[in-house]
Amino acid sequence: MKSIVILASGSGSNAENIISQFKKNGTIKVTAVLTNKQNAAVLQRCERLGVPAFYFNREAFSGSEAFLDMLKGFNPDLIVLAGFLWKIPSQLILAFPDKIINIHPALLPKYGGKGMYGAKVHKAVKDNSDVETGITIHYVNENYDEGAIIFQAKTAIEPSDSVEDIAKKVHQLEYEYFPKEIEKLLL
Ligand code: GAR
Numbered sequence: 708m709k710s711i712v713i714l715a716s717g718s719g720s721n722a723e724n725i726i727s728q729f730k731k732n733g734t735i736k737v738t739a740v741l742t743n744k745q746n747a748a749v750l751q752r753c754e755r756l757g758v759p760a761f762y763f764n765r766e767a768f769s770g771s772e773a774f775l776d777m778l779k780g781f782n783p784d785l786i787v788l789a790g791f792l793w794k795i796p797s798q799l800i801l802a803f804p805d806k807i808i809n810i811h812p813a814l815l816p817k818y819g820g821k822g823m824y825g826a827k828v829h830k831a832v833k834d835n836s837d838v839e840t841g842i843t844i845h846y847v848n849e850n851y852d853e854g855a856i857i858f859q860a861k862t863a864i865e866p867s868d869s870v871e872d873i874a875k876k877v878h879q880l881e882y883e884y885f886p887k888e889i890e891k892l893l894l
Pocket of ligand 1: 715
């Protein structure tokens with residue numbers, strides 16, 4: 708059985724989608740979800756779905772052996788950032804080479820970098836009157852949103868689309884493609 712560990716900071720709708728998709732799969736399993744937000748909605752989702760979920764603080768995350776040991780204890784074949792907003796410390800990148808991936812809600816290299824997440828990305832896309840946006844799934848390196856790109860998918864934007872409409876379109880792409888791309892990486 709291949710093991711996935713998900714890191715999520717917020718709502719966790721992608722985490723839920725990935726967990727649900729792989730519940731039907733006999734060879735891949737979400738072993739744990741880790742969050743840096745004590746009251747993140749992803750925690751309730753995990754409780755409902757029966758997936759172990761754990762909270763960690765910044766001190767634990769940025770360099771403690773205990774955190775690394777916990778992560779190694781899950782024996783992850785892939786660590787998936789699904790709406791996770793902290794930069795990954797180099798210690799973790801070195802410990803899991805080519806095993807940490809992220810999803811970004813835009814077509815990188817556009818709209819990436821520190822502070823570009825969630826609705827802020829969609830608002831920037833709207834403010835620039837872009838005619839398309841999309842998703843980028845990429846490996847994680849020491850810099851925000853700069854690791855090698857694995858997959859991108861696009862969606863058209865109508866002039867009448869609100870920021871919320873754009874977010875919905877992007878989420879649909881994420882739900883459709885993120886589990887598929889994870890599965891491909893693990894096959
Ligand atoms: C997703 O759209 C994801 O692409 C984005 O946060 C959202 C989380 O939604 N990630 C980033 O912006 C990372 N820079 P969710 O919590 O409902 O899965």
